[in-house]
Amino acid sequence: MPKSRIRKKADFTPPPAKQAAAIKLNSHGWVAPVMLAMFVIGLAWIVVFYVTDGSLPIDALDNWNIVVGFGFIAAGFGVSTQWK
Numbered sequence: 001m002p003k004s005r006i007r008k009k010a011d012f013t014p015p016p017a018k019q020a021a022a023i024k025l026n027s028h029g030w031v032a033p034v035m036l037a038m039f040v041i042g043l044a045w046i047v048v049f050y051v052t053d054g055s056l057p058i059d060a061l062d063n064w065n066i067v068v069g070f071g072f073i074a075a076g077f078g079v080s081t082q083w084k
Contacts, residue, residue, distance in 0.1 A: 028082055035079045042072030 046069035048056050057065060 028084070031079060031083045035076045035083065038072050038076030038079060042069045042074075042076065045069035045072060 045057055046066060049065040049069065054062065054065070058068075061068065
């Protein structure tokens with residue numbers, strides 16, 4: 001039986017228009033600094049509350065200072081959804 005010819009496929013080359021297009025990864029330069037600032041502020045708020053036995057940052061809030069600290073941390077996670 002005769003051997004069949006082997007067909008070679010042409011190598012794929014993307015169209016030149018797609019090669020020239022630059023991909024912009026981070027369109028929001030403010031996201032990372034704000035996110036990290038929120039995390040640090042929330043953590044610092046909670047640490048200060050525990051180190052000072054509840055007299056600081058705001059004495060009138062009492063144990064709600066923990067909620068405020070976690071609120072800052074949650075806001076940091078909310079901002080992180082904008083990061084690309």
